[in-house]
Amino acid sequence: xxxxxxxxxxxxxxxxxxxxxxxxxxxxxxxxxxxxxxxxxxxxxxxxxxxxxxxxxxxxxxxxxxxxxxxxxxxxxxxxxxxxxxxxxxxxxxxxxxxxxxxxxxxxxxxxxxxxxxxxxxxxxxxxxxxxxxxxxxxxxxxxxxxxxxxxxxxxxxxxxxxxxxxxxxxxxxxxxxxxxxxxxxxxxxxxxxxxxxxxxxxxxxxxxxxxxxxxxxxxxxxxxxxxxxxxxxxxxxxxxxxxxxxxxxxxxxxxxxxxxxxxxxxxxxxxxxxxxxxxxxxxxxxxxxxxxxx
Numbered sequence: 001x002x003x004x005x006x007x008x009x010x011x012x013x014x015x016x017x018x019x020x021x022x023x024x025x026x027x028x029x030x031x032x033x034x035x036x037x038x039x040x041x042x043x044x045x046x047x048x049x050x051x052x053x054x055x056x057x058x059x060x061x062x063x064x065x066x067x068x069x070x071x072x073x074x075x076x077x078x079x080x081x082x083x084x085x086x087x088x089x090x091x092x093x094x095x096x097x098x099x100x101x102x103x104x105x106x107x108x109x110x111x112x113x114x115x116x117x118x119x120x121x122x123x124x125x126x127x128x129x130x131x132x133x134x135x136x137x138x139x140x141x142x143x144x145x146x147x148x149x150x151x152x153x154x155x156x157x158x159x160x161x162x163x164x165x166x167x168x169x170x171x172x173x174x175x176x177x178x179x180x181x182x183x184x185x186x187x188x189x190x191x192x193x194x195x196x197x198x199x200x201x202x203x204x205x206x207x208x209x210x211x212x213x214x215x216x217x218x219x220x221x222x223x224x225x226x227x228x229x230x231x232x233x234x235x236x237x238x239x240x241x242x243x244x245x246x247x248x249x250x251x252x253x254x255x256x257x258x259x260x261x262x263x264x265x266x267x268x269x270x271x272x273x274x275x276x277x278x279x280x281x282x283x284x285x286x287x288x289x290x291x292x293x294x295x
Contacts, residue, residue, distance in 0.1 A: 003041070003042060006042065006077075007032075007035070007077075010027075010031070010077055010081075011024060011027075011028060013080055014027060018166055020166070026069070026073075027073050027077075030069070030070050031073065031074070031077060033070075034053065037053055037056060038053070042078075042089065043087070043088075043089050046092055047092055047094060049092065050092040050093055050097065051097070054097055057070055064099040064100070064101050065101055067099055068098045068099055068101070071097055071098055072098075074092075074093055075091055075093035078090075078091040078092065078093065079091060107233055108233060108236045108237040108239075108240040108241075109227075109229065109233055109234070109236075109237045113227050113229070114134075114237070116225040116226065116227055117130075117221060117222065117227060117229060118130070119225065120221050120224045120225045121221050123217075124180075124183050124184040124186075124187055125184050125187075125188070125197060125198075125200065126217050126221070127180050127183075127184070128177075128180040128181045128183070128184035128197075129143050129197055129214055129217070130218065130221075130234060131174075131176060131177040131180040132146070132158075132177060132181070133234035133235050133238075134177075134235075134238055135173070135174040135176065135177035135238060136158060136171040136172065136173065136177060136238075136255075137171060137235050137238045137239065137255050137256045137257075138158075138160070138171065138235070139231075139232070139235065140214050140215060140232070141164075142160055142163055143214060143231075144195070144208070144209060144210060144211045144213075144214055145162065146195070146196045146197065147194045147195060147196055148185075148196055149194070151173075151181070151196075153178075153182075156172060156173040156178055157170055157171065157172050157173065158170070158171050158172075158173065160257065167259075169254065169255070169257045172255075189206060191206055193207070193208060195208035195209070197209040199213065214231060218230065218231050238255075238256075239252050239256060239264070243274055244274045246274070249261055249264050249265060
């Protein structure tokens, strides 16, 4: 099997495993760059050749996360050839090749920043989108793909049909998010388009609003309010606020759609209000029990 046939076969394999079109496109792009760079057959790529490719990627000043994605994709391709196609081939990607990634804490918005932000969000559509991220913890992609059919207004809940990794979950509408959504729907144009949020101006008027379109709106309002803000920070803010309000980690994990509770636990490190409250409550008990006689 030549390189082209191998890649086409791998693409079919990814589709059968229900990988998203976006992910498959990225994988194919990575493999395209790889096979163009290597000057030997797939079976002849060894660890030394792989290190050379790694150096080439680093020389392009790609981010460490991007380079690791390249390595993971190539490794997955070789694993497929080895285990699925039965080819006698070695995986040239060793585990130690991946680059260390910084682990920044999630950045959330303070109450005064939220007030500044929502004071300038005058569009009913944009307010509804932002409230869904802030109160329901929806990812920007989930907001862009939202349809009216998945919203149960009577029960005040939304079924996220195809979240990250193809996983579904149920989230709930707070009173202010519910009101923002109802207010937007009252002015939303009648159209056959299933997507909830539509472009309001220009040649694409009436078409579904893209992920980048939503991000640009949030960035615009952030500049107008004089604060740095992103769609994902609204989601981070929800998690932090819930944790500070003593919501259980498992509950927050379910609402955000995290695979692992360790991902949700990252919010504990930025949730200083809860840590402070728990500390003073516990230390008061400790002091009452064990305060020594300094006399």
